[in-house]
Amino acid sequence: MESAGRKAGLKFIRDRLHTFLRLHGYALFSSLGDLWRAPVMTFMTLLVIAVTLALPLTFYLTLANLQRLSGTLDESWKVSLYLDPKLNERDAKPLVARLRKQDAVASVELIDKDTGLAKFRHDSGFGDVLKALPENPLPVVIEISPRPQWESPERLAELVTEWEKLPQVDFAQWNMHWLQRLRAWLQLAERGVVMLGALLSLTVLLVVGNTIRLELENRHEEIEVMKLLGATHRFIRRPFIYSGFWYGASGGLMALTLVWGLSIMMRSPARSLADMYGTSFTIDFLTFTEWLSFAGFSVALGVMGAWLVVTRHLWQLRV
Numbered sequence: 001m002e003s004a005g006r007k008a009g010l011k012f013i014r015d016r017l018h019t020f021l022r023l024h025g026y027a028l029f030s031s032l033g034d035l036w037r038a039p040v041m042t043f044m045t046l047l048v049i050a051v052t053l054a055l056p057l058t059f060y061l062t063l064a065n066l067q068r069l070s071g072t073l074d075e076s077w078k079v080s081l082y083l084d085p086k087l088n089e090r091d092a093k094p095l096v097a098r099l100r101k102q103d104a105v106a107s108v109e110l111i112d113k114d115t116g117l118a119k120f121r122h123d124s125g126f127g128d129v130l131k132a133l134p135e136n137p138l139p140v141v142i143e144i145s146p147r148p149q150w151e152s153p154e155r156l157a158e159l160v161t162e163w164e165k166l167p168q169v170d171f172a173q174w175n176m177h178w179l180q181r182l183r184a185w186l187q188l189a190e191r192g193v194v195m196l197g198a199l200l201s202l203t204v205l206l207v208v209g210n211t212i213r214l215e216l217e218n219r220h221e222e223i224e225v226m227k228l229l230g231a232t233h234r235f236i237r238r239p240f241i242y243s244g245f246w247y248g249a250s251g252g253l254m255a256l257t258l259v260w261g262l263s264i265m266m267r268s269p270a271r272s273l274a275d276m277y278g279t280s281f282t283i284d285f286l287t288f289t290e291w292l293s294f295a296g297f298s299v300a301l302g303v304m305g306a307w308l309v310v311t312r313h314l315w316q317l318r319v
Contacts, residue, residue, distance in 0.1 A: 050258060061259060080141055082171050087139070208301065
C-alpha cells in the first residue's frame, strides 16, 4: 500500500516536472523564433544594448587595469634629498654620516654628480645633448630608506619636513606622493564608474522594455483571445520574459566581444609604453568570475525590463 502511494507520488512529480520543462522549453525557443523573424529590428536593438553595456564595462576594465598597475608599482618609501648644486661629494659626506645615526633611517646612499649624470644620460636618451654642456648641472643626491615602522604617509611626512629644513638640502622628493595622488583619482573614478553603470543599466531596462512594449502592442488581439480562453497571466507573460532573456544574453555577449576586441587592440600600444618606462605591463581582460557576473547582470536587466512592461500591460487589461 505504501509502495503504491510512493510510486503514485513519484509519477505525479515526474509528470509535473516534464510539463514544466516542456512549457518553458517551448517558450524559450518560440521567443527566439519571434526575434529571428524580425532580424533587422532585433539586430538594431541588440546593437544598442551592446554599446550601452560596453561603455561601463570598458571603463571598469580600464579602472581595474590601472588599479592593478598602481598595486604592482614599487611602493618605494625612499626619500631623495637634492643638495645645493654648489656642494660636492666631499661636502655631503658629513650629512650622510649624520643621517645614518638617526633611528628612523634604515640605509643611506650617496649619489655623486657623475653617477647621477650617467644614470640620467642612460634613462633619458639625451646623451648627445648632455655632452654639449660645459659642466655637470646635476646636484649631489642622498637617497634615504626609512625603517619599516616609519613607512606610513603621516610619519614619513614629518621626516621629510625635518630634512628639508637642513641647510645643505635644496629640496626633497618623496616617491610615494604621486602614487597617493593616483590612487585618490582612482577612488574618484571608481565611484564615477558605479554611477555611470547605474545610469546605463537603467537605459538598458528602458530599451528592452520599449521593445517588449511594441511587441505587446502588435500581439494585443492575440493576448485578449488567450485571456478569453482562460490563459493565466503567467502563461501569457512567459514568452515575453524569455524574449527579455535573449535580449539581455545576446546584448551582453556582444558587449563582451566589443570590449575584448578593444582590449586586444590596446595591448600592443600599452606594452610599448611600458617598455619605455622600463616596466612590464599588459592589459588583462575580465576574469572568468567577472565575465560570468557581467553575463548574469545583463540577462537580469533584460528579464527585469520585460517583466516590468508585461506585468503593467496585463494589469491594464485586467482593469
